[in-house]
Each structure stands twice: as C-alpha cells, then as structure tokens.
Amino acid sequence: MxxxxxxxxxxxxxxxxxxxxxxxxxxxxxxxxxxxxxxxxxxxxxxxxxxxxxxxxxxxxxxxxxxxxxxxxxxxxxxxxxxxxxxxxxxxxxxxxxxRKSVRLLRVEVVENVLRRYRYVEELDLSRCAQVDDETLESIGNLTGNNLRSLNLTHSGKFSENGLLSLVKLCPSLQLLDLSYCSQIGDLCMVAIAQLAKLETLSLFNCRNITDAGLGCIAAGCKNLRYLNLRWCLGVSDTGISLISNNCKQLETVDLSFTEVTAQGLASIAVLQNLKNLFLDSCSGVDDAGLACLQKLQKSLLVLDVARCQDVTDKGLMTLASDRAPLQKLCLSYCLPITDGLLARLEKLKSLQVIRLDGCVIAGVGLASIGKGWKALREFSVSKVRGVTDGQIRSVVERCRNLQDLDFTCCRELTDLAITSVAACCKNLRSLKMESCSLVTDKGLALLGSNCTALEVVDFTDCNITDEGLKHLAACTGLRTLKLGYCLNITDKGIKYIASRCNNLREIDLYRSVEVGDSAVSSLAYGCPRLRSINLSYCTKITDASLHSISKLRDLTQLEVRACSLLTSAGFVSIAGGCRKLLELDIKRCTSVDDNALLAIAYGCPNLREVNLSYCRITDIGLMAIARLSFIQNLKLLHLKGVSLDGLVEALFSSGALRKVKLLSSLRMVLSGLTTQAVESRGCRLRWMDKPES
Incomplete structure (x- = not known):
C-alpha cells in the first residue's frame, strides 16, 4: 500500500x-x-x-x-x-x-439534501445560515413535516410571513421556535405563528417591529407556551403582556428586558402561578409598586433579574424576601444602593444559589454581614463594586463554603489575602474572575493551585503575576478558559507550565502580554490540542513560526493577532491549511499581510463569520476574496488605503450574509445615499467610525 x-x-x-x-x-x-x-x-x-x-x-x-x-x-x-x-x-x-434527530447546518444551500438523507430530524438549527428565505422554509416543511419539533432561525433575515405560514401548516408539531434577531418580522408573522397550537418555546429577542397586536395573536393561538423571550421588543407594552398573561397560563419563563413594561404589566404577570423565571433587565418603568405586585409569585419564582431598574429600591425588594420564598437566583446589578437592611432581609432567602451585585453601591457594613443564611450559595458576583475588601470576602467565603463561581472583576482593593481565603474555604471552586485586581501576585496563586484543583475558568487579566504564579496555577489541570491579558511579567516559561499540564484548555487570552513569544505558542499548540480560541493581540514578539504551530489546532474557531507586525502572509497560508473550522479572525494592524494571505484564508477557511482587516495593506483583490465567502457576516474595514471605492462597493454587495460592516465616517459622504440604502435594505448595518489613521 x-x-x-x-x-x-x-x-x-x-x-x-x-x-x-x-x-x-x-x-x-x-x-x-x-x-x-x-x-x-x-x-x-x-x-x-x-x-x-x-x-x-x-x-x-x-x-x-x-x-x-x-x-x-x-x-x-x-x-x-x-x-x-x-x-x-x-x-x-x-x-x-x-x-439522527438533531442537525445544525452552516450552509443554506444544503438544507434539502441533508433533510432528504436524515428523514427523522426533530431539531433543526439554521442560526448560522443568514440567507434562509421563504422557499427554504417551505422545503423544510415538506421534508420534515410532522416530525419537526424545534427550529432555530436566529439572524435569518430573508424570509417573510409567507414562508412562516407555509412552514407552520406543514409542521404543526413545532414546540420550539427561535426567531431572535430576525429584524424583518412583524405582526403578520405572529399571525402565522399563532397557528402552532403545540408551541411551548418562542424567542423573539430583538424583533423590534412586533407590537401588542402581534402578541395578541400569539396569546390566542399558543396557549401552551412555557417560555417567551421578548427582550428588546420595543413595541411591546402592558397591553400585549396582559393578553399573554391572561391566555398562556402555563408560562414558566418570561423575559421582558428592555421593554416598556410597568406595574400594570407586572400585575397581570402575577396571575401566572407556574412562573419560575422573570427577567426585567433595564425596564425603566419597573418600580417598587411593580415588585409589590409580584408577591403573589413568592411560592413559584426561582429567578428574578431587575438589573438596571433605576426606580427599584430596597423597599420594593424587601417585599419579595421571605422565609418561604424559593428564590434561587437574584440579579440586582447597577440598580440601587444596597443597604444593610436589604442585605439582612435577603438573608431569609434560604434557597438562594446565585446573587449578582455588579456595579452596585454597597453602604454600611455591607458584604461583611452577609452569608449566614445562604448555605446553598453557588455563585457570588460583585464585579465593579467599589470598596470591596479582603476582610469582606473572607467573611462571605467562610459562611458560604459551597461557592463555585466568584467574580471580583475590578475590585481593585483586593490582595492575595482574598485569594488565600477563597482557596481555604471554596474547595469546589470552578470559576474565579479577578480582572484588574492589580494587587494580586504569585503568592495568592500558590494556595489556589494546591486547594482549588477543580478550577475551569480563571481570569487574571491585568494582575501582577509572573511565571512562578503560572507554575502554581498549572496544578489546576482541568482549566478550560485562561485569561492573562496585560500580564506584562509572564514569559514563555510560564506558558509552558500551563501547556504541560492543562491539556483540556479551550481558550487562552494573552492580549498585550508582550513577553510571550513563539516558544510559548508552540508549547500551547502541542500541549493543548483542543484549543478553540487564542488571543495574541499586541504580542509583538510572535512570528510566522507561531502561526505554523497554531495551524496544528484543528478545532480552532477564533484567532486574534492584532498588531503583530512580524506576521506575514506565509504564516496565514499555514493557518489556511490547518484551521479549516476558523470562524473569527482579527488581523488589524498586521502591516506585513497582503492579498496572498486573504486569498489563502478564503480558500482554506470557508466558514469564516467575522474578519477585522483594518489598517492592513490589502487591495480590492484581497477584500473581494473575503467578502465573497458564503458565511461572512461581520467585517471591519477601517483605513484600507489599498482598497478603491469601487472595490469597497463591490465587496458590500458580494455577500448576502453580511450583517454588520464598520467603515470610516469620512466615507459616508463619498458613498452615494442609494448605495448605503441598498446595502442596509439587505439587512446589513453600516457602522460609521471616527478612528485615527495611525
């Protein structure tokens, strides 16, 4: 042979x-x-x-x-x-x-062939297929029929109410329908969906054209709904919410974040005796009176999110805290001053597993007083809370020893003493985020590595750690995500410690860790073959040798090498040959990269979704190679001196999948109004940016 x-x-x-x-x-x-x-x-x-x-x-x-x-x-x-x-x-x-019961596709062109082969598909995910049109929906209905239970059409912007109507007639057994970010749909589409009597899960996230009239249709036809997501549905008011509440009695999860709901709408929601999860993030109309209406749900509500609800005070929240309340997750981020009285009242929530106080002002004794009643607490987040001290963290972790997820991002007064307390008390810790805790050093990581070996997610971005600290951290062999951006004192030696023991690593972020070079990248590629995401932006020591090493990572989906000026097109040819699953690529300010790199990438990485080409020395040829990719959705095209105006216009019209393009504001006056209007009518959002040339 x-x-x-x-x-x-x-x-x-x-x-x-x-x-x-x-x-x-x-x-x-x-x-x-x-x-x-x-x-x-x-x-x-x-x-x-x-x-x-x-x-x-x-x-x-x-x-x-x-x-x-x-x-x-x-x-x-x-x-x-x-x-x-x-x-x-x-x-x-x-x-x-x-x-095969479940299928996820990347190309809309293969839908018919795939469904002819897999005749018993019940779950179909087309969230990566931006060009799903009415004809495709009709084909799906004909080929799956009564078998189809779940359909994900997120970001699909080409179908209309006619396509949905054909689909629902042919697939009456649909139980889950995800239309998130389908910005073209409106109330007429809701008329079609209302025919799905068995529908249990409906997501309309960011469908801004839907109004109360459309919700009324859903309420009349989909009485078995258990999950409804109306986040960012700006046309929805209390009237539509009331119609849903009065007709869909089985609802268990409702997301009304960023809507105009008020106390009147919450009063109607309070009749839903099965409601378990309620999300009200950034609802400016929600106040204490609205929360008082939710007292009727005290026996069923498990999750409550009132983040950024500026009119909610401690008085309103106290009405929901009782010994009998089964509440398990509470998010109060950025919404009100946290008083000692409120914290004392929240101690009555014996079932609480998750509490998030991100960005809150915590007055009085504060965190030092909490935790006595939260024996079941698993997740504790105080990201960007000022004044958090080592002593307060010690008090919390000593009382809540079952903690698994901790977020202390930007708690700048914390030191190694906080990590020592965490390591001593939280043996089952899975995630620790301490970005911008600059007083943290290697000393804290020593005990963490020996006591918290179950750690999977660690973020020490902008912390004062060195290779010695990474040597201790490498004892956490189950690490999957490691963020070490702005760690200016770590070198290849420290990364090799990680690569030699943390073989399950999936994501590593070394943004601006400037002492990291080719040797470190080589050790990662060899020791961590399952890596899917690598950020080496501003690691100016790396060369094409690093890209050659990275090309061995067959599962890589995200690569960021912004401003790595030693990289050339030869290195990206290696990437194109090995990383065929690549979805996101950032080569901003890679000034030695030319069209040859993009031609190779376009050929070898056909599934690319997002590319940043800003400040690169490419021409119309390279840009067109990327723009013609079937799945390209997001392009950043700032300061491309080698690209002509005609080349840019042609690129904008080359892919029907484009969803967002960043361009210089100066081009807004150069491109004709008809051109920009035509591009945006295809579902592509143009973002105009003012960025310096250098």
Whole structure:
C-alpha cells in the first residue's frame, strides 16, 4: 500500500496511529455467532482496517443487530468519531442517518439534501445560515413535516410571513421556535405563528417591529407556551403582556428586558402561578409598586433579574424576601444602593444559589454581614463594586463554603489575602474572575493551585503575576478558559507550565502580554490540542513560526493577532491549511499581510463569520476574496488605503450574509445615499467610525 496515500487519508479524516486503546466494546451477533472483542476508541472510523477484518464490503457488519449498532453509536459523543463511523460502510451510514434527530447546518444551500438523507430530524438549527428565505422554509416543511419539533432561525433575515405560514401548516408539531434577531418580522408573522397550537418555546429577542397586536395573536393561538423571550421588543407594552398573561397560563419563563413594561404589566404577570423565571433587565418603568405586585409569585419564582431598574429600591425588594420564598437566583446589578437592611432581609432567602451585585453601591457594613443564611450559595458576583475588601470576602467565603463561581472583576482593593481565603474555604471552586485586581501576585496563586484543583475558568487579566504564579496555577489541570491579558511579567516559561499540564484548555487570552513569544505558542499548540480560541493581540514578539504551530489546532474557531507586525502572509497560508473550522479572525494592524494571505484564508477557511482587516495593506483583490465567502457576516474595514471605492462597493454587495460592516465616517459622504440604502435594505448595518489613521 502506498504509504503517502495512507498518510494522506489519515490527515484527511483526523486518524491517529494510536487509535487502538484500552476501551473495549462487546459486539453481540444474533443467530449464534457468539461474541467478539474489539479494542476501540476511534476504531469506528478506520474504514480500511475494518474492511480487512470483515473481508467484504459490509462483511460481518451486515449481520449485526441494528439495536446493538445504535447502542454503540450513542456512546460516540465526539463529532469526528461520529463522522468516522459513517465512513465504515453503507450499513453504518444508514444506521447513523436513521438515528439522527438533531442537525445544525452552516450552509443554506444544503438544507434539502441533508433533510432528504436524515428523514427523522426533530431539531433543526439554521442560526448560522443568514440567507434562509421563504422557499427554504417551505422545503423544510415538506421534508420534515410532522416530525419537526424545534427550529432555530436566529439572524435569518430573508424570509417573510409567507414562508412562516407555509412552514407552520406543514409542521404543526413545532414546540420550539427561535426567531431572535430576525429584524424583518412583524405582526403578520405572529399571525402565522399563532397557528402552532403545540408551541411551548418562542424567542423573539430583538424583533423590534412586533407590537401588542402581534402578541395578541400569539396569546390566542399558543396557549401552551412555557417560555417567551421578548427582550428588546420595543413595541411591546402592558397591553400585549396582559393578553399573554391572561391566555398562556402555563408560562414558566418570561423575559421582558428592555421593554416598556410597568406595574400594570407586572400585575397581570402575577396571575401566572407556574412562573419560575422573570427577567426585567433595564425596564425603566419597573418600580417598587411593580415588585409589590409580584408577591403573589413568592411560592413559584426561582429567578428574578431587575438589573438596571433605576426606580427599584430596597423597599420594593424587601417585599419579595421571605422565609418561604424559593428564590434561587437574584440579579440586582447597577440598580440601587444596597443597604444593610436589604442585605439582612435577603438573608431569609434560604434557597438562594446565585446573587449578582455588579456595579452596585454597597453602604454600611455591607458584604461583611452577609452569608449566614445562604448555605446553598453557588455563585457570588460583585464585579465593579467599589470598596470591596479582603476582610469582606473572607467573611462571605467562610459562611458560604459551597461557592463555585466568584467574580471580583475590578475590585481593585483586593490582595492575595482574598485569594488565600477563597482557596481555604471554596474547595469546589470552578470559576474565579479577578480582572484588574492589580494587587494580586504569585503568592495568592500558590494556595489556589494546591486547594482549588477543580478550577475551569480563571481570569487574571491585568494582575501582577509572573511565571512562578503560572507554575502554581498549572496544578489546576482541568482549566478550560485562561485569561492573562496585560500580564506584562509572564514569559514563555510560564506558558509552558500551563501547556504541560492543562491539556483540556479551550481558550487562552494573552492580549498585550508582550513577553510571550513563539516558544510559548508552540508549547500551547502541542500541549493543548483542543484549543478553540487564542488571543495574541499586541504580542509583538510572535512570528510566522507561531502561526505554523497554531495551524496544528484543528478545532480552532477564533484567532486574534492584532498588531503583530512580524506576521506575514506565509504564516496565514499555514493557518489556511490547518484551521479549516476558523470562524473569527482579527488581523488589524498586521502591516506585513497582503492579498496572498486573504486569498489563502478564503480558500482554506470557508466558514469564516467575522474578519477585522483594518489598517492592513490589502487591495480590492484581497477584500473581494473575503467578502465573497458564503458565511461572512461581520467585517471591519477601517483605513484600507489599498482598497478603491469601487472595490469597497463591490465587496458590500458580494455577500448576502453580511450583517454588520464598520467603515470610516469620512466615507459616508463619498458613498452615494442609494448605495448605503441598498446595502442596509439587505439587512446589513453600516457602522460609521471616527478612528485615527495611525
């Protein structure tokens, strides 16, 4: 066998030579064939080996019981493993197709072919397909029919009420419909949706053309609703909310954030005896009188968010705090001064698991007095609260020892003593965020690394830590997200400590950590093969060698290398060859990058969604290569001296998927009004920016 051909197939299908592992699966053959043992982890995808074992195209696999095959398939959780399963033989492919209930697509053009193959799909996610139109919705209805239970159309801006009407007639069993950010839909679409009598979940996040009339239609037809998201639906008032409340008695979750709801609307919501989750973020009409109306929900309400409700005071919140209230999550961020009296009253909430006080002014004794009654507390957030001290944090963690998530972002008075207290008391800590706590040093991380080994998320952005601190932190081998931006004292040595032990790392942020170089990036690419997001912006020491290392990360979806002036097009050719799953790329101020890089990226990374090309030395050719990508939705195009006006206009019209483009304000006077109007009519928002040239 040609070794080069075998190697090529291994690279194509992600096959590694060590695929035979300790795991074993018992294969049972009906009709007296007995049992056979195969060691496997990724054995299902090794078509060549399995064909040799079977001696025929489908061989002994044709004798396998289908239920047994389905049982084995259920144990393959990794996407690539399941893809490899389909390569074994036609029997395996057919079994996988018959079992697939959920599909998420990136390209609207393949919808029909995919649904013809997977005839039993119940959940369809088209949130990445920006060009879903009426014809597509009708095809979905014809191919899925009564099987379809869930449909996600987030950011899809091309369909109308006619397409929705066709869909709901053909798919009457729909239970979940997500229309978030579908800015084109209005009350006529609600008339169509009202025909879905079985609908339980409806998200209309940021659908600003919907009014009370549309909600009235939903209320009349969708009486089984349990979840309703009206966040940023600016045309909704108390009247529409009242119609929903009076007709949809099964509602459990309602999001009215950024709407004009007042006490009158909350009074109607109070009749929903099953309501568990209520979100009122930034509702300027909500006040103490409105909260008083919610007293009727004390026995059912589990989550309450009144962040940024400026007219809510401690008096209003006290009416909701009682020994019998089962409230588990309370968000009071940026909404009122927190008094000792309110904190004392909140202590009665024995079931409280999450409390967020971000940006609040905490008066009196404050945090030092809380926690005695919150034995179940899991998450505590005081981000951007001034005056938080080590002693206050010690008091909280000593009383609430089951804490798993802590957010102390911008609590600038905290020192290593706070971390020492956390490490001593919170053995099950999963997330610790201490961005801009500049008094934190390596000393605090020593105890954290030894006591809190279950940590998964850590943010020490702009903290005074060094390589020695990272050596201690590396003991937290389960880390998945690590943010070390603006840590000016960490070097390649410290990053190597992390890479050698934290092999499950998915995201690392080294923004402006200027001492980090190629050696650190190489160690990350080798030691953390599951990395999906890397931020190396302003790490000016890195070269194309770093990009070559990063190209080995097959799962990478986000790469930021802003202002890394030593990077050239050759490095991005490597990225294009290896990181085919890349969705977001930021190369702003990479002044040595030219059209060759973009041509390679456009060819090798066809799924790109967002690209920042500002200040790059590219021409119309490079810009067009990116603009013509099928999925490109967000472009930042500031100070592109090599791009002509005609090239820019052509790029704006090249992709129907574009949703947002940043341009210099000076171009606003140059581009014709008809051009900008035509672009925006396609669902693309133009943001005009004033940015210096240098």
């Amino acid at each position: 040609d070794k080069r051909g075998a190697q090529g197939r291994e690279e194509r299908f992600g096959v590694k030579k060590d695929w035979l592992r300790d795991t074993t699966v018992l294969w049972s053959f009906a009709g007296g064939f007995g049992q056979m043992m195969f060691g496997f982890s990724r054995v299902m995808g090794r078509k060549r080996v399995l064909q040799e074992l079977s001696g025929a195209r489908d061989g002994l696999f044709s004798l396998l019981d289908e239920n047994l095959m389905l049982s084995i398939l259920d144990k393959l959780q990794d996407y690539e493993d399941r893809q490899a399963w389909c390569l074994v033989c036609k029997r395996f492919l057919a079994v996988e197709a018959s079992s």
